[in-house]
Amino acid sequence: MTAIKQAAIIGGGVIGAGWISRLIENGIDVSVYDPAADAAEKVEAVLGNSRYAYSKLISGPRCIEGSVQFCDSVSAAVASAELIVESVPERLDIKQTVYAEIEASAATNALIASSTSGIMPSDLQAKMKHPERLLVAHPFNPVYLLPLVELVGGKRTSMATIERARKIYHSLGMHPLHVKKEIEAFIADRLLEAVWRESLWLVKDGIATTQDVDDAVRFGFGLRYAQMGVFDTYRVAGGEAGMRHFMAQFGPCLKWPWTKLTDVPEFTEELVDLIAGQSDEQSGHMSIREMERIRDDNLIAILHGLKGNDWGAGKTLAQYEHQLLQAANDPA
Amino acid sequence: MTAIKQAAIIGGGVIGAGWISRLIENGIDVSVYDPAADAAEKVEAVLGNSRYAYSKLISGPRCIEGSVQFCDSVSAAVASAELIVESVPERLDIKQTVYAEIEASAATNALIASSTSGIMPSDLQAKMKHPERLLVAHPFNPVYLLPLVELVGGKRTSMATIERARKIYHSLGMHPLHVKKEIEAFIADRLLEAVWRESLWLVKDGIATTQDVDDAVRFGFGLRYAQMGVFDTYRVAGGEAGMRHFMAQFGPCLKWPWTKLTDVPEFTEELVDLIAGQSDEQSGHMSIREMERIRDDNLIAILHGLKGNDWGAGKTLAQYEHQLLQAANDPA
Numbered sequence: 001m002t003a004i005k006q007a008a009i010i011g012g013g014v015i016g017a018g019w020i021s022r023l024i025e026n027g028i029d030v031s032v033y034d035p036a037a038d039a040a041e042k043v044e045a046v047l048g049n050s051r052y053a054y055s056k057l058i059s060g061p062r063c064i065e066g067s068v069q070f071c072d073s074v075s076a077a078v079a080s081a082e083l084i085v086e087s088v089p090e091r092l093d094i095k096q097t098v099y100a101e102i103e104a105s106a107a108t109n110a111l112i113a114s115s116t117s118g119i120m121p122s123d124l125q126a127k128m129k130h131p132e133r134l135l136v137a138h139p140f141n142p143v144y145l146l147p148l149v150e151l152v153g154g155k156r157t158s159m160a161t162i163e164r165a166r167k168i169y170h171s172l173g174m175h176p177l178h179v180k181k182e183i184e185a186f187i188a189d190r191l192l193e194a195v196w197r198e199s200l201w202l203v204k205d206g207i208a209t210t211q212d213v214d215d216a217v218r219f220g221f222g223l224r225y226a227q228m229g230v231f232d233t234y235r236v237a238g239g240e241a242g243m244r245h246f247m248a249q250f251g252p253c254l255k256w257p258w259t260k261l262t263d264v265p266e267f268t269e270e271l272v273d274l275i276a277g278q279s280d281e282q283s284g285h286m287s288i289r290e291m292e293r294i295r296d297d298n299l300i301a302i303l304h305g306l307k308g309n310d311w312g313a314g315k316t317l318a319q320y321e322h323q324l325l326q327a328a329n330d331p332a
Numbered sequence: 333m334t335a336i337k338q339a340a341i342i343g344g345g346v347i348g349a350g351w352i353s354r355l356i357e358n359g360i361d362v363s364v365y366d367p368a369a370d371a372a373e374k375v376e377a378v379l380g381n382s383r384y385a386y387s388k389l390i391s392g393p394r395c396i397e398g399s400v401q402f403c404d405s406v407s408a409a410v411a412s413a414e415l416i417v418e419s420v421p422e423r424l425d426i427k428q429t430v431y432a433e434i435e436a437s438a439a440t441n442a443l444i445a446s447s448t449s450g451i452m453p454s455d456l457q458a459k460m461k462h463p464e465r466l467l468v469a470h471p472f473n474p475v476y477l478l479p480l481v482e483l484v485g486g487k488r489t490s491m492a493t494i495e496r497a498r499k500i501y502h503s504l505g506m507h508p509l510h511v512k513k514e515i516e517a518f519i520a521d522r523l524l525e526a527v528w529r530e531s532l533w534l535v536k537d538g539i540a541t542t543q544d545v546d547d548a549v550r551f552g553f554g555l556r557y558a559q560m561g562v563f564d565t566y567r568v569a570g571g572e573a574g575m576r577h578f579m580a581q582f583g584p585c586l587k588w589p590w591t592k593l594t595d596v597p598e599f600t601e602e603l604v605d606l607i608a609g610q611s612d613e614q615s616g617h618m619s620i621r622e623m624e625r626i627r628d629d630n631l632i633a634i635l636h637g638l639k640g641n642d643w644g645a646g647k648t649l650a651q652y653e654h655q656l657l658q659a660a661n662d663p664a
Contacts, residue, residue, distance in 0.1 A: 014571060140552045141569055148552030175551040181539045188548040190534065194526035199562045202522065207513045214561020216520040219507040220472045220480030222561070225554030227630035228623075229546020230531045231611050236623045237473055239346060243611040247604045272579050279563050279575040291560075291568045294639070298559035301637025306630050 003171035004028060008081035008106075010074055010098055012036070015115050016087035017043040018143025021050030024066035025144065026172050031069045033077035040070055045289070050144040053296045057145070057303065057318060074098060075105040082107075083168060085137070087115040095119070096127050103129050111164060113137035118185045121154030131156040135165055138186055139174075142292070145299045147175040147321055150186045173321035191230075203278065204271055210278040227306050335503035336360060340413035340438075342406055342430055344368070347447050348419035349375040350475025353382030356398035357476065358504050363401045365409035372402055377621070382476040385628045389477070389635065389650060406430060407437035414439075415500060417469070419447040427451070428459050435461050443497060445469035450517045453486030463488040467497055470518055471506075474624070477631045479507040479653055482518045505653035523562075535610065536603055542610040559638050 007023050009016045012034035020043060023030050032043065047068070054062060071077040078084050084102055088094050095114065102112060112134045114124055125131035136152040149169050153162050162178060169176040179186050185193060202208040208216070224233050231243070238246025283291065303318040315323065339355050341348045344366035352375060355362050364375065379400070386394060403409040410416050416434055420426050427446065434444060444466045446456055457463035468484040481501050485494050494510060501508040511518050517525060534540040540548070556565050563575070570578025615623065635650040647655065 014569065140556075146552055146555055148548060150548070175547065177544060177547050177551070179539065179544075181537070183537075183539055187534060187540050187544060188552050190530050191527050191545075191549065192553055194530045195523050195562060196566075198522050198526045202519060205513070205515075207511065207515055208519050210561075210563035212509060212511075212519060213523075214564050215507065215509055216480060216482070217523065217557050217561040218559060219509070220478055220520045221524055222554070222557030222559070223478055223631055223634055224472075224627075225549050226558030226634060227550060227554070228627055229542075229549040229554070230527060231542035231607070232546050232615055232623065233627075234528075235611050235615055236620055236627060237346065238620075240620050242608065244604060244608040247607060272576060275563070275579060276574065276576040279567050283564055283567055288568055288570075288572050291564065295556075295560055295568060298638050299555055301639070302555055302558060302634055305633025305637045307626070307633070 003168045004082040006031075006081050007083040007085065008033070008077040009085045009087060010034075010077060010102070011087035011089075011115075012039045012043045013087060014046065014141060015139065015143060016085070017046035018050075018139065018141060019085050019087060019115070020068060021047055021144035022172050022174075024068060025050060025054050025063060026066070027063040028066040029069075030066055031071050031077040031079075031081065033071050033074050043068070046144075049142070049289075049292055049296060052293075053142075053145055053300060056297070056300050058322075074101040078102050078106040078110065080107075081110055084110050084112045085115060086112065090116060090118065092119055092123055095124055099124070099128055099134070109133070111135070111161060111168070113165065115139060117189050120182050120184065121152050121157060122182060123154075125154045125156055132158040133161050135161055136186070137165060137169065137176075138189075140188065142296060142299070145296060145303070147173065147317070148188065149174045149176050150179050150188060151176050152179045152182060152186055154182060175321075200271065200275070203275055209282070210275060211282040214282070226302055227308075335500045336414040338363075338413050339415040339417060340365070340409040341417045341419060342366075342409060342434070343419035343421075343447075344371045344375045345419060346378065346473060347471065347475060348417070349378035350382075350471065350473060351417050351419060351447070352400060353379055353476035354504050354506075356400060357382060357386050357395060358398070359395040360398040361401070362398055363403050363409040363411075363413065365403050365406050375400070378476075381474070381621075381624055381628060384625075385474075385477055385632060388629070388632050406433040410434050410438040410442065412439075413442055416442050416444045417447060418444065422448060422450065424451055424455055427456055431456070431460055431466070441465070443467070443493060443500070445497065447471060449521050452514050452516065453484050453489060454514060455486075457486045457488055464490040465493050467493055468518070469497060469501065469508075470521075472520065474628060474631070477628060477635070479505065479649070480520065481506045481508050482511050482520060483508050484511045484514060484518055486514060507653075532603065532607070535607055541614070542607060543614040546614070558634055559640075 006029050009020055009030055009032045012032050020030050020032065084106055086095060086098055088098055099112065108130055114136050115138060116136055117138055121134060121136045125134040128134060134154065135157050138150040140146040140148050151162055151165050166176045166178065199213045202213055203210060234246050235243050304316055306317040307315065308317065308320065338361050341352055341362055341364045344364050352362050352364060416438055418427060418430055420430055431444065440462055446468050447470060448468055449470055453466060453468045457466040460466060466486065467489050470482040472478040472480050483494055483497050498508045531545045534545055535542060566578050567575050636648055638649040639647065640649065640652060
């Protein structure tokens with residue numbers, strides 16, 4: 001028994017399509033609304049990736065795939081959905097219009113989850129009739145493979161909504177992280193934006209090419225971050241003397257570059273050209289589809305290889321996701 | 333035939349000991365100078381980790397391990413070394429004093445490589461007699477497993493030094509990244525410091541605990557960064573429309589948080605207490621040794637699993653490192 005049986009996706013871009021993949025791979029039927037003429041084609045391309053990925057990720061028998069139905073309106077898509085995922089462009093006015101359409105047709109107890117990566121849920125729910133059932137559930141690309149989903153409630157979101165959402169995302173094999181206070185960009189994207197800002201400086205100042213930055217990440221700290229976060233990594237670096245010692249040692253030493261590195265680069269046409277040109281040189285010989293396949297193969301290898309102390313001795317991350325899923329779906 | 337046969341390590345902390353591991357695992361003899369009474373004991377603990385790691389990393393026959401000899405002085409340690417690695421504390425005056433001692437006894441054609449993670453090589457070499465052979469070769473912890481090493485020359489470093497260093501680090505199975513212009517913190521640590529600064533804000537403001545931040549990293553973008561860097565990740569996210577499209581879409585959206593996120597948190601006792609306390613709660617049930625073992629097992633799984641488009645079709649990162657090593661060590 002899965003936590004839900006029927007979901008709706010409003011907006012079938014990369015993130016919406018990723019949600020469709022994760023849902024149907026877990027046996028949930030999905031209705032989709034996206035006004036773009038090529039929406040079905042684009043969704044199908046992502047589903048192709050995710051079917052391939054799950055066939056490699058899961059060695060045992062897989063779920064019977066849920067159905068995907070494209071609808072002509074928001075109203076038709078949400079009519080019988082228990083979970084409604086909004087993945088439309090990042091504009092508050094567009095999102096609020098979509099919520100009005102959703103509320104006109106959805107069951108009042110349906111959960112409404114925005115995929116926004118930055119807008120505050122209190123702003124999203126400002127004009128809603130039943131704001132208590134709206135939350136942000138912010139996933140990471142590719143949604144069908146990465147376990148993280150940030151759950152953020154607004155001022156008027158009920159705790160019952162957060163708890164229900166947590167259960168649903170567990171039942172999709174995900175790792176829901178409840179962000180306790182509303183802030184712009186939540187947790188992960190604040191970190192990512194800091195990296196992005198510094199990366200732009202490095203390229204703009206001619207210190208590094210896009211390839212250099214990418215190599216510095218994937219041959220270095222990226223390998224650490226895949227398996228241990230910021231604080232645990234430094235805890236280990238501090239050695240037996242502990243975290244306090246590490247901070248005492250490392251804190252002052254970091255002071256001077258901090259000040260320098262907090263300027264914001266101007267987002268000029270010239271900078272866009274520089275980055276886009278270098279990126280073409282770096283990876284223009286591959287199609288996006290090829291790059292996605294490389295990425296997914298590697299993520300699968302990592303999910304199969306990683307073992308976490310905190311998710312059951314000897315379990316890999318792939319097995320842990322299955323364990324979450326099974327636990328959530330056990331008839332209680 | 334390896335690129336070098338004899339190296340010296342000045343400073344046997346976590347980084348120095350990591351260098352010893354990587355060198356002796358590649359058959360190079362190492363002499364060590366560290367004035368601390370427990371230096372040999374601390375180095376031995378790291379060697380224990382690296383021997384275990386290499387036995388799992390390499391399935392075929394391994395190199396005959398190089399020897400480790402502790403010396404009573406810098407002078408004795410460097411006398412017959414072709415590569416001299418300086419891994420002493422991050423203070424310019426201490427490092428300059430060590431270089432003076434090194435220059436008094438080392439061969440004039442020995443390479444001197446600083447492990448500093450932030451000090452400019454031009455400052456390091458300011459008082460040297462033969463400054464042309466000094467460079468920064470900045471590794472990442474654990475040095476015996478992570479392939480990245482940033483090579484940075486100062487104003488008076490010769491290109492021959494950079495080229496020779498590149499060959500040596502290749503011959504250690506590493507990925508040398510030449511940072512073309514000198515800047516504080518080089519490439520990777522600028523990115524890492526940005527992440528660290530944001531992480532401190534998140535905990536200080538009560539948005540997240542250290543555990544939340546770590547989970548946001550390792551269940552989300554950390555898995556991406558292990559196998560694809562910042563720019564390639566966004567290139568894929570932009571889809572067929574390309575990098576220019578991604579930047580046009582994503583650039584303005586990021587503008588507002590940038591401004592907010594560039595403040596620098598004050599490094600108070602209170603903040604140190606908060607972080608250290610949360611870190612204890614998160615991981616205090618494990619010893620540092622246990623955490624290192626978990627980290628290394630996971631890194632080995634990743635190195636065995638990852639395949640890169642740019643390092644030979646079908647090759648894993650572990651195989652790629654071996655390929656670098658073999659190519660560098662082939663009699664040319």
